[in-house]
């Protein structure tokens with residue numbers, strides 16, 4: 001493959017992009033080399049994450065948003081993450097069908113991604129796909145993740161803008177929306193607003209946002225968790241010079257993805273958030289936070305792979321070692337420390 005593939009990806013060649021994604025999925029060393037060559041040419045795309053409970057309408061909204069961006073002349077990449085699926089990098093899931101209208105549009109590139117069994121987890125493999133689509137020249141990358149487990153929180157370290165999709169009738173106490181999800185939301189879409197209970201859902205969300213304001217009176221954006229370090233880095237880069245009032249109030253937009261009602265308002269709110277990011281210096285901060293978590297994910301995968309290889313070499317298969325640990329004939333703390341020391345090169 002070599003540099004030919006890299007050049008074709010940079011030229012936006014769909015088949016080259018798909019090929020590279022497959023190779024990444026198969027963990028081919030050549031794919032990693034290609035990613036390295038692409039890296040300096042990435043960082044241009046705006047990454048928008050959509051998360052929400054299963055069936056909330058994320059794919060339907062994504063489909064509508066694709067239409068919006070295409071009409072505005074922007075190219076779009078879509079990554080539909082299905083953490084329950086073993087398939088990776090292939091466009092085989094139902095989402096593809098839901099976004100069928102755009103399947104033949106060369107300005108739209110859609111991939112589904114399963115993450116089961118990957119050492120680096122969701123963030124690592126999704127970040128790789130984002131990088132490839134970015135290198136392909138996609139202006140906007142929409143990442144759909146089902147709101148289960150940690151994945152929905154992880155989307156915050158991957159996206160510039162996080163849209164949380166809520167639906168009416170999720171229960172009578174403050175929804176099934178967890179505190180962590182409230183914190184990562186830059187915008188709320190109350191989808192299926194054609195259904196009963198939408199106003200109630202909007203009021204619940206308003207109440208939760210009000211609480212959040214009281215808990216965080218400074219209006220500091222809690223996005224990305226590790227604000228401290230990233231903020232320092234952004235400040236050093238001069239991005240934060242004096243932007244004291246960069247507080248962003250997450251808007252709540254009612255949508256009916258089926259009819260398209262409210263989708264323009266949602267798209268405008270997403271654009272407004274993008275403009276806010278740029279004007280406030282927050283974009284630079286989030287870019288640093290994204291780079292940070294991507295780097296840590298790569299590092300974690302690397303170190304873990306080295307440690308496990310070492311383990312196999314010296315102590316036998318992981319399953320066997322686990323059996324010994326379970327039988328209390330081996331000590332997990334001591335084993336882990338010894339392996340870590342060896343990986344560090346300081347036995």
Ligand SMILES: Nc1nc2c(ncn2[C@@H]2O[C@H](COP(=O)(O)OP(=O)(O)OP(=O)(O)O)[C@@H](O)[C@H]2O)c(=O)[nH]1
Pocket residue numbers: 052053054055056057058059060061098146191192193194195255256257258259
């Ligand atoms: N009544 C109503 N139904 C909707 C609306 N939006 C989506 N749906 C329906 O809800 C179902 C789920 O929509 P999807 O777009 O697949 O939802 P999703 O969040 O992507 O689902 P998963 O990816 O499986 O978690 C489909 O049958 C849609 O037709 C809406 O605004 N109103």
Ligand SMILES: [Mg+2]
Pocket residue numbers: 058059060080095144
């Ligand atoms: Mg979906």
